[in-house]
Structure formats: C-alpha cells, structure tokens
Amino acid sequence: MAPAHQVLVAIIGKQTGAGGVGKSFLNQLKALATKRPSPKLNLCYIGTSSKVLYSSDYAPLDMDTCLDSLATSSQSTLNLDGIVDYLGKAPSKVIMVDNTSNQAIAEHYPHFLARGINIITPNKKAFSGSYSLWKDIWTATHMSGAKVFHESSVGAGLPVISTLRDLIDTGDSITKIEGVFSGTMSFLFNSFAPVEGAGGKWSEEVKKAKELGYTEPDPRDDLNGLDVARKLTILARISGLPVESPTSFSVQSLIPKELESCSSGDEFMQKLPEFDSQMEDTKAEAAKEGKVVRFVGKIDMAIKEVKVGLEKFDKSHPIAALKGSDNIISFYTERYGANPLIIQGAGAGGDVTAMGVTSDLLKVLLHVG
C-alpha cells in the first residue's frame, strides 16, 4: 500500500506529436519530486488513448522507466468513469493532469472534481466549451473542495490567467484585453511577413510550426482561429463576460475555402502549398500601406464584444516586432488606466507549456499538501 503522506499524480497524455507537453511535464515532475521531500509526489497512473500503466494498489510507478513500460504495457485501458473510480478510491490526495486536447476528457472534469480529484491542465476545451460546462466545473469545485488550475490554457506558461485572477480578486475591473494569443500564429506571421526582409512561404512556415511543436495536434485548429477564440473565451469568462462558446463571436479563419472539406490534417498539410498565393495577397496588400499583418484578438468589456482575426500594423508597433512564438497580452483595467499591464514571451512549446502545468501543481499542493 502507498505511503500516507504523499500526493498521487495521474497523467493523461504523454507525447505523440512534436508538442510533447506531457513528456516535458513528466521531466519537470521528476525534478520536483526529487527536490521536494514532503509531501512525496508519486505517480500512480499514466496513459494515452491506447495504452495505460497504473498500479492497482496505488504503489508508485518508476518515473524514470514509466514511458518505456507504458509503451510495452498490456494493461487494459480504463474508460473515463473507470479512471474517475480508480483515482476516487485512492488512499491519498490525487492530482489528475490532463495533457491532451481531448473534448470528452474535458467534459468529464465535473465528475473528477466531484470525487475530490484535483485537476491541472493546458487543455482549453473544458473552459472554452459550453457555458454550462464552465458553470458545472466551478460548482463541482465549490461542492467538493477539489481544485482546478489551467494556467497553460492561455499563453502557455506565461502568467496570464493568474495575473487576470489577481487583478480581479484584488478589486480591479477589466476594461479591455488585447494582443497576440497564439504561439503558432505569432511564429507564422513573424517569419512569413517579417518587419525586415521577404519572409518564407506560408505553407512551409506552417510545416515548421508543426515540427517545432507550436501547433495543436491538428494545425487546422490553429489556422481556423478557434484556438485563439478558445483563449479569449476563457479570459472573457474570468473577466465576467458570460461568452456562450468560442463560435458565438466573430472569428476569422485562415483555412482556404477550397481546403475546408479536407478529411484529415495530413491531407490539409499536403494540399496547403497550392494555396500559398492567398496569404501572399494579404501580405502584399498590407505592404502597400507600409504595414505588416498579424493575427490578433480583443475583448472589449464595455461593449461586451470579442473579436479574433487579421489586422494591419505599422512596422514600429510592438505587435509587429514580436519574435519567434512570442505572445503579447495587454490588460487594460480601471487601476492601470491608459497604460496597460503587459505580459510578453514564448506562447507555445513543450517546456514552457509544461512549466505552467507544473506551477499549477505547486498551487494545488498549497491547498492539499
């Protein structure tokens, strides 16, 4: 039987694509568990959609070898109710880490929370799905006392959600939030339409963004604007705007009309080069005005409006001058007045995203440790 003064960690999702948030998180968990004597952090479950590894008596799994053991594991997978039941019966406090982008797992959060299972996750789906799911999640936390933190669901590891909550909890009032919210879109436009020089081909930059692990498992989820719309939905809801869903406001898609019917991400990636001229035209139009295009989002609390799409910027504008996968997020509030509180830095990538998840784990430990 597992030792009493411990916190058990269960990880769903490891690394399939280049994103690898799960794998980076496991490395950070290992380092933290070594450094932190109490409570002892023990892994009891790790799984993907096809493989699982868990100890039926909750004995700690070896974090050094668990990925190899998972690859060869012959344990039967558990359905979501089975995972809730297994973790709900654990002899210690449990933190479930959802490192997938799966909708069904997200919709199951209220069940995990109702059983006292804490959740940390970079998955945006639960917090940007239907407004009723959002309400069910927070109701479940109030009823059971379990915690849920999702810092990396906006701006990867950048302290976006914690900052917004701090502003609100200390009595400030949000008037506007705006900026670049996608690591993928930032990388694409910074390299395809740089302030200096010609820039690369659109489809080649999309391929690179996928290889660098910036995109969602299916890059169409970034290019259709929905990933940014999800992030804005989360921030708007925290700010007090009851946005119904990420499709209930204006979102510009960069998917060529001709490719909307592609049946897979692979087919889409294969055909995308045929439509490079469409984005070239958009770039050229901005260049005629001496500007560059960037993909941005805005929440205007006064008029209750959320918007996601392309805008032209002067080359001297801070948004035009971003580098790599950097996000820039400006919070306009009553307290900060005309000069916003600004957060800037890498907005995608396995290690920086896992950092946000690991920092969430530390927050849960403050409550349960």
Ligand SMILES: NC(=O)C1=CN([C@@H]2O[C@H](COP(=O)(O)OP(=O)(O)OC[C@H]3O[C@@H](n4cnc5c(N)ncnc54)[C@H](OP(=O)(O)O)[C@@H]3O)[C@@H](O)[C@H]2O)C=CC1
């Ligand atoms: N990459 C980044 O820069 C950032 C990512 N995020 C978020 O982090 C999450 C993970 O992203 P990333 O690491 O890039 O994605 P990956 O595709 O690399 O990894 C996703 C993992 O989830 C597993 N998985 C998918 N569906 C299920 C399921 N039903 N049950 C169990 N496991 C499942 C996959 O395994 P398998 O397919 O074998 O089942 C895989 O191991 C996403 O929600 C993403 O939006 C947030 C901020 C930045």
Ligand SMILES: N[C@@H](CC=O)C(=O)O
């Ligand atoms: N695909 C997303 C990953 C982080 O949320 C992005 O590019 O920002």
Ligand code: NA
């Ligand atoms: Na964040």
